[in-house]
Amino acid sequence: SMDDGSNIGLLAGQVTNGSTIYNCYSSGSLLSPGNSFGGLVGDISDSIIGSCYSNADVFGFSDVGGLVGTAYQAAISNSYASGSIELHDTGTAGGLVGNMDYSSIDNCYSTTTLNINIGSNIGGLVGFTNFSSITNSYAEGSMRLGGGAIGGGIAGYADSVAFDNVYANINFDSTGQNSINLKMITISFKLEKQLESKMYTLSKLLLHLLTKD
Numbered sequence: 271s272m273d274d275g276s277n278i279g280l281l282a283g284q285v286t287n288g289s290t291i292y293n294c295y296s297s298g299s300l301l302s303p304g305n306s307f308g309g310l311v312g313d314i315s316d317s318i319i320g321s322c323y324s325n326a327d328v329f330g331f332s333d334v335g336g337l338v339g340t341a342y343q344a345a346i347s348n349s350y351a352s353g354s355i356e357l358h359d360t361g362t363a364g365g366l367v368g369n370m371d372y373s374s375i376d377n378c379y380s381t382t383t384l385n386i387n388i389g390s391n392i393g394g395l396v397g398f399t400n401f402s403s404i405t406n407s408y409a410e411g412s413m414r415l416g417g418g419a420i421g422g423g424i425a426g427y428a429d430s431v432a433f434d435n436v437y438a439n440i441n442f443d444s445t446g447q448n449s450i451n452l453k454m455i456t457i458s459f460k461l462e463k464q465l466e467s468k469m470y471t472l473s474k475l476l477l478h479l480l481t482k483d
Contacts, residue, residue, distance in 0.1 A: 280309055304331060306333045313338075318344065318347075323337070337350070347376045350366070363386060375405075414443045424436055427469050
């Protein structure tokens with residue numbers, strides 16, 4: 271429990287400059303009115319996480335993840351998260367990663383329980399992600415959405431993301447202003463299916479062009 275702060279994790283607050291975290295785990299709880307909270311790492315950039323897991327209860331304002339709070343140019347593989355997440359502001363949260371840019375997730379999963387009274391971009395695996403890839407991964411568990419919170423099975427929001435072999439089995443429980451939330455959940459699933467098809471095809475085309483003689 272902390273009074274205030276950002277970039278906080280049970281194992282490390284900030285990881286950068288080509289670091290590697292391998293075969294590590296964490297358990298416990300984090301409670302603070304701050305951003306970039308992760309059950310294992312608060313913020314990671316230009317680094318790698320492999321074969322790690324976290325079983326933590328994480329409570330923060332934004333960019334909250336069961337394993338990692340925020341990831342930039344990071345690779346996360348063979349890892350998982352369980353436990354629970356709660357938001358205390360209108361921020362982003364994901365069962366595995368809260369906010370991810372220019373990064374990859376491979377062979378990972380989350381069974382984290384997300385209990386969100388207020389917030390936006392809530393995902394079973396990733397809350398908010400841009401220009402990244404998610405492969406061979408899944409999200410299970412439950413997601414309780416209240417107020418104006420909007421959620422998606424894999425990602426709450428995804429832009430220019432390649433999905434391959436991913437699935438979600440989330441028990442949604444939307445309370446309060448339900449009608450809009452339930453529609454947005456359906457739209458979010460549809461967008462994920464479209465991205466999975468279109469962006470994966472685009473990534474294969476780019477790879478072909480880059481490797482063409």
